[in-house]
Amino acid sequence: HGAALRQSVLGSDLSYEDMTEEKNTLDEYRVVLDGSQMVGNRDCHVLTLTAKSRQVAYPVQKIWVDKETYLVWKAEYSTAQGRLLKEMEVLSTIAVAGRTLGKETRIEDKMKRDSATWMILDTLEVNIPLDRNLFSLENLTW
Structure with missing residues (x-):
């Protein structure tokens, strides 16, 4: 599945690998608090x-957490x-069931020139029952 996971989802700037992260982030990365901004x-x-091994899509991630x-x-x-x-x-954000979630998100692939994907949530439901296998690798359409 390795090469297939790096492919674009529906021509967007998201890869299947971006959307199928299964492992616990703390198992895969060393995390350092670099202050506030x-x-x-x-x-x-x-x-x-910073990745602990080469088995991750992105060796270094910098994130800004509210x-x-x-x-x-x-x-x-x-x-x-x-x-x-x-x-x-x-x-932009949306409040759902006491949580603040991203309503409009922009993802830019810096490896492609002038390429960006906007992900916009129109409606969102939380805590609905779903089949455990619904989002498995086996159910992805390649």
Whole structure:
């Protein structure tokens, strides 16, 4: 599945690998708190995640996590050498069942020129029963 997982989802800037992360982030990365920074008008923790092995899509991740809601407002995904591969930013939010979630998110693949994908949630339901195998690798359509 390795090469197939790196393919674009429906021609977007998201790969199947981006959407099928199964492992626990703390198992795969060392995490360092690199202070605080404002993203828009939100006070965020800045975290740098460095891969423990080569078995991950992005060796270095830098994420901005809202101190109050824990929403990831912004993320940068890079090579071990610091080359920026992908960038994600939440542009607007929606409150659902007491949680703040990204309503409009922009993902930019820095390996493609002038390429960005907007992911917009129109409606969202939470805590609905789903078959455990619904989102398995076996159910992906390649």
